[in-house]
Amino acid sequence: MTSQAPTPAYRRLSVEERRSQLLEAALSLFAHRAPEDVSLDDVAEAAGVSRPLVYRYFPGGKQQLYEAALRSAADELRHCFDEPHEGPLLPRLSRALDRYLAFVDQHDTGFSALLQGGSVVETSRTTAIVDGVRRAAAEHVLTHLGVAEPGRRLRMTIRMWITAVEAASLIWLDEDKQPPLDELRDWLVEQFVAVLAVTARRDAQADALVRELAADL
Amino acid sequence: MTSQAPTPAYRRLSVEERRSQLLEAALSLFAHRAPEDVSLDDVAEAAGVSRPLVYRYFPGGKQQLYEAALRSAADELRHCFDEPHEGPLLPRLSRALDRYLAFVDQHDTGFSALLQGGSVVETSRTTAIVDGVRRAAAEHVLTHLGVAEPGRRLRMTIRMWITAVEAASLIWLDEDKQPPLDELRDWLVEQFVAVLAVTARRDAQADALVRELAADL
Numbered sequence: 001m002t003s004q005a006p007t008p009a010y011r012r013l014s015v016e017e018r019r020s021q022l023l024e025a026a027l028s029l030f031a032h033r034a035p036e037d038v039s040l041d042d043v044a045e046a047a048g049v050s051r052p053l054v055y056r057y058f059p060g061g062k063q064q065l066y067e068a069a070l071r072s073a074a075d076e077l078r079h080c081f082d083e084p085h086e087g088p089l090l091p092r093l094s095r096a097l098d099r100y101l102a103f104v105d106q107h108d109t110g111f112s113a114l115l116q117g118g119s120v121v122e123t124s125r126t127t128a129i130v131d132g133v134r135r136a137a138a139e140h141v142l143t144h145l146g147v148a149e150p151g152r153r154l155r156m157t158i159r160m161w162i163t164a165v166e167a168a169s170l171i172w173l174d175e176d177k178q179p180p181l182d183e184l185r186d187w188l189v190e191q192f193v194a195v196l197a198v199t200a201r202r203d204a205q206a207d208a209l210v211r212e213l214a215a216d217l
Numbered sequence: 218m219t220s221q222a223p224t225p226a227y228r229r230l231s232v233e234e235r236r237s238q239l240l241e242a243a244l245s246l247f248a249h250r251a252p253e254d255v256s257l258d259d260v261a262e263a264a265g266v267s268r269p270l271v272y273r274y275f276p277g278g279k280q281q282l283y284e285a286a287l288r289s290a291a292d293e294l295r296h297c298f299d300e301p302h303e304g305p306l307l308p309r310l311s312r313a314l315d316r317y318l319a320f321v322d323q324h325d326t327g328f329s330a331l332l333q334g335g336s337v338v339e340t341s342r343t344t345a346i347v348d349g350v351r352r353a354a355a356e357h358v359l360t361h362l363g364v365a366e367p368g369r370r371l372r373m374t375i376r377m378w379i380t381a382v383e384a385a386s387l388i389w390l391d392e393d394k395q396p397p398l399d400e401l402r403d404w405l406v407e408q409f410v411a412v413l414a415v416t417a418r419r420d421a422q423a424d425a426l427v428r429e430l431a432a433d434l
Contacts, residue, residue: 117334117344127334152395156388160408163384164377171373178369187415191377194411198404 019057022047027069031107035066035121066121067129070114074133077103081140088216090189092144097165097185104169105177112173115166137162145209153203161192236274239264244286248324252283252338283338284346287331291350294320298357305433307406309361314382314402321386322394329390332383354379362426370420378409 013021025047029038040062044051058064080099083092104111113119114130141158142150150158165188172184179187193213200207230238242264246255257279261268275281297316300309321328330336331347358375359367367375382405389401396404410430417424 117339117347119341122334122339124336130334152392156385156392159388160381160384164381164412167377167380168373171376175369175373183419187419190415190418191412194415195381195408198407198411201407202400202404 018049018053022049022054022057022065023068023072026065027072030066030069031073031110033109034113035062035110035119038062038066040065063121063123067123067125070126070129073107073110074129077133078136081137083140083144085144089144089213090193090216093141093192094185094189096140097188098181100165101169101172101181101185104173105181108173108177112170115170134159134162134166147205147209151203151205153199154205154209157195157199157206161195164188164191235266235270239266239271239274239282240285240289243282244289247283247286248290248327250326251330252279252327252336255279255283257282280338280340284340284342287343287346290324290327291346294350295353298354300357300361302361306361306430307410307433310358310409311402311406313357314405315398317382318386318389318398318402321390322398325390325394329387332387351376351379351383364422364426368420368422370416371422371426374412374416374423378412381405381408 022043026038026043029042029046040051040054043062043065044054047054054065055061058068077100080103081096083096085092114122114126138155138158141162142155147154168184168188172178193210196206196213197210200210239260243255243260246259246263257268257271260282261271264271271282272278275285294317297320298313300313302309331339331343355372355375358379359372364371385401385405389395410427413423413430414427417427
């Protein structure tokens with residue numbers, strides 16, 4: 001037995017490290033399975049610890065673990081939107097979309113289960129976390145557009161486009177990840193420009209932005 | 218007491234009529250309040266019957282009543298999409314959108330509560346009902362476009378636009394029903410044309426449709 005490395009259960013981890021390790025195990029399970037197909041035993045096994053240990057850290061059981069994993073995924077997703085405020089606008093949007101779509105690709109099953117709704121683990125808290133990410137995405141787009149006080153039509157246009165991006169992600173997962181990610185990304189960027197141009201017909205703020213984007217090209 | 222008309226509770230209704238009456242009372246309550254703010258007592262009171270009578274028709278209580286009301290609302294919503302296959306395409310789309318947006322206007326609170334998710338009454342069954350309406354909407358658009366075998370990009374474009382319409386409805390309710398419905402409707406129709414034109418850059422089917430729409434104008 002001396003040749004065996006100690007199993008992960010016996011590594012000495014700080015409370016914070018142990019918590020992170022459990023969360024990471026949970027997140028990777030919830031990313032690739034529907035929440036109802038993940039048990040606490042699965043999480044314990046994936047983390048190489050006992051079920052009681054999981055309960056010690058997450059006394060609320062699977063629901064608490066799911067929400068914590070979702071919060072951690074939401075943070076990761078927010079980081080996808082981080083993009084320097086430099087250079088032409090559309091390439092910035094492309095780069096942020098590339099990171100977002102890579103996240104969707106990496107968390108496929110969990111992403112679908114979460115956003116398709118009706119899941120057993122869905123609560124007003126999980127909905128609030130998802131809405132927080134949507135709001136963050138809209139805020140990011142607006143700051144990149146350099147609009148300090150966006151009017152109703154501009155805000156609505158951006159929120160609609162973000163919803164369309166979300167829908168595209170779900171359909172893309174549903175369609176065996178077709179078309180290829182770079183085509184999907186370009187398509188979404190072009191849709192952004194197109195819907196902004198429609199809004200520009202009735203909104204001065206959007207009109208100014210469309211001119212700015214055209215000047216970039 | 219002889220001058221009083223009999224209360225609704227004592228009207229003789231057939232089983233079917235009684236069921237419809239209870240459903241109608243439930244639907245009008247669920248349309249204007251969040252599901253958690255509607256009790257069986259409220260439904261009984263609105264229908265002018267006793268609580269045990271409501272339970273006799275809906276032994277599953279509020280959840281069963283909510284799902285039955287949702288099914289009935291979904292049928293009503295499907296009827297909004299009925300539109301003769303005659304005349305230019307965009308006015309047909311406008312008329313269907315007018316009816317859809319009137320439905321949203323009339324069922325405001327319930328519509329928001331249902332689609333914002335995380336509600337206590339949300340189950341995989343309610344999600345399936347809502348998805349059924351979305352699929353019906355996409356099918357209607359495709360049959361009006363006269364496309365028998367829509368390719369992936371065209372289907373995706375239409376599903377994304379339908380999601381954007383849904384998002385617009387929710388934002389519109391959230392923004393005290395601004396802009397006015399006719400502006401919102403025109404805006405959504407123009408977005409449809411714009412996103413179809415973006416897809417046309419990489420898809421022959423969409424390209425043919427865009428030419429057809431342009432010929433209509």
